Amino acid sequence: MTDLLLLPGDGIGPEVTAQVRRVAEALTPDLKLEERLFGGASYDAFGTPLADETLAAAKAARAVLMGAVGGPKWAGVPRDKRPEAGLLNLRAGMEVFANLRPALCFGPLADASSLKRELVEGLDFMIVRELTGGIYFGEPRFIEELPGGGKRAVDTQVYTTAEIERVARVAFELARGRRNKVASAEKSNVMDSGLLWREVVTDLHKREYADVELTHILADNAAMQIVKAPKQFDVLLTDNLFGDILSDAAAQLTGSLGMLPSAALGVAGKPGLYEPIHGSAPDIAGQGVANPLAAILSFEMALRWSLDRAAEADRLYAAVERALEKGARTRDLGGALTTVQMGDAVLAEL
Numbered sequence: 126m127t128d129l130l131l132l133p134g135d136g137i138g139p140e141v142t143a144q145v146r147r148v149a150e151a152l153t154p155d156l157k158l159e160e161r162l163f164g165g166a167s168y169d170a171f172g173t174p175l176a177d178e179t180l181a182a183a184k185a186a187r188a189v190l191m192g193a194v195g196g197p198k199w200a201g202v203p204r205d206k207r208p209e210a211g212l213l214n215l216r217a218g219m220e221v222f223a224n225l226r227p228a229l230c231f232g233p234l235a236d237a238s239s240l241k242r243e244l245v246e247g248l249d250f251m252i253v254r255e256l257t258g259g260i261y262f263g264e265p266r267f268i269e270e271l272p273g274g275g276k277r278a279v280d281t282q283v284y285t286t287a288e289i290e291r292v293a294r295v296a297f298e299l300a301r302g303r304r305n306k307v308a309s310a311e312k313s314n315v316m317d318s319g320l321l322w323r324e325v326v327t328d329l330h331k332r333e334y335a336d337v338e339l340t341h342i343l344a345d346n347a348a349m350q351i352v353k354a355p356k357q358f359d360v361l362l363t364d365n366l367f368g369d370i371l372s373d374a375a376a377q378l379t380g381s382l383g384m385l386p387s388a389a390l391g392v393a394g395k396p397g398l399y400e401p402i403h404g405s406a407p408d409i410a411g412q413g414v415a416n417p418l419a420a421i422l423s424f425e426m427a428l429r430w431s432l433d434r435a436a437e438a439d440r441l442y443a444a445v446e447r448a449l450e451k452g453a454r455t456r457d458l459g460g461a462l463t464t465v466q467m468g469d470a471v472l473a474e475l
């Protein structure tokens with residue numbers, strides 16, 4: 126059985142996952158790794174961003190680690206064959222409905238953030254993003270020509286009680302092991318799906334999690350609060366689209382988008398999907414300068430959440446922290462290390 130399926134993907138994806146492979150080979154040499162084409166690379170080879178065999182391999186592995194997908198090369202490809210569609214189909218196929226995106230500012234990086242040091246020092250909150258529903262998957266969706274000229278494009282936001290409840294449960298459970306606070310973000314002031322979201326979260330809280338402090342926050346205000354006073358958050362629960370946007374904003378608080386890992390979890394006992402939250406970064410792809418830490422920290426989450434290797438996860442986390450303390454910085458963090466040199470710095474601390 127494969128322990129970790131690596132899907133390097135496109136752009137900087139292969140560059141950062143190569144560093145994950147080095148770390149895995151040094152830290153957990155007994156793990157069985159496998160690697161497959163995914164995203165644009167898979168489209169070029171097989172005409173589909175997610176081959177059936179790749180999805181089957183993902184479901185059969187204990188954990189999957191994805192680099193990044195997409196890029197200008199595939200901009201003209203029909204939407205259902207685009208690299209990003211492969212990622213959505215992978216998430217749906219693996220049924221990983223809860224996406225944990227930790228916004229954690231490592232002490233040595235407090236000055237790398239675009240916010241003032243005092244606002245981000247000690248920052249540690251967790252975005253719990255619904256990942257397999259909402260406007261990303263809702264039907265109908267289409268673009269049509271209008272008889273009088275011009276076009277009409279339709280996307281649909283859909284949520285059911287069950288979809289909201291299961292992800293809210295993950296948020297409440299996580300909060301109990303942290304600072305016991307959940308903020309649930311939606312737009313119940315303008316969206317019916319937002320109204321249902323608030324109702325379901327409120328009901329579940331009353332029934333099973335009354336010990337957790339729950340607040341409701343409108344998503345636009347949440348964006349403002351994230352850059353005003355991010356340390357107020359402990360667990361921030363969001364739908365699919367708001368979570369995508371708010372997590373990029375949160376990433377910058379930690380110093381760089383290249384720092385934020387994620388874990389996508391579903392049914393207990395099934396494999397998790399681990400991915401840095403950044404994309405394929407076409408502007409720096411091929412230059413060997415991408416920050417591999419989001420990918421390496423995604424492996425750290427895989428060790429913890431899917432592979433039963435908490436001790437190794439602790440060691441890896443500490444190694445990243447020490448490397449940063451000693452001044453290891455890629456360009457996005459204001460330094461000059463290459464991707465491989467950042468990998469070297471982490472390996473040296475392991």
Ligand code: NAD
Pocket residue numbers: 137141192193194195196197209212382383384400401402403404405406407408409414415416417419457
């Ligand atoms: P992006 O995240 O790829 O890049 C945004 C900016 O952050 C760029 O300036 C990039 O250089 C920088 N950056 C990102 N990761 C970095 C890293 N590890 N180290 C240093 N700098 C880093 O977002 P984008 O440019 O909007 O999207 C590019 C492509 O990636 C698109 O095709 C998009 O669909 C795709 N994308 C994929 C994923 C994913 O695979 N999970 C996530 C986001 C975007």
Ligand code: IPM
Pocket residue numbers: 195209212213369402403404
């Ligand atoms: C992310 C990405 C993806 C998303 C895209 C590439 C489908 O932006 O993982 O944050 O929107 O979920």
Ligand code: MN
Pocket residue numbers: 369370373402
């Ligand atoms: Mn995103």
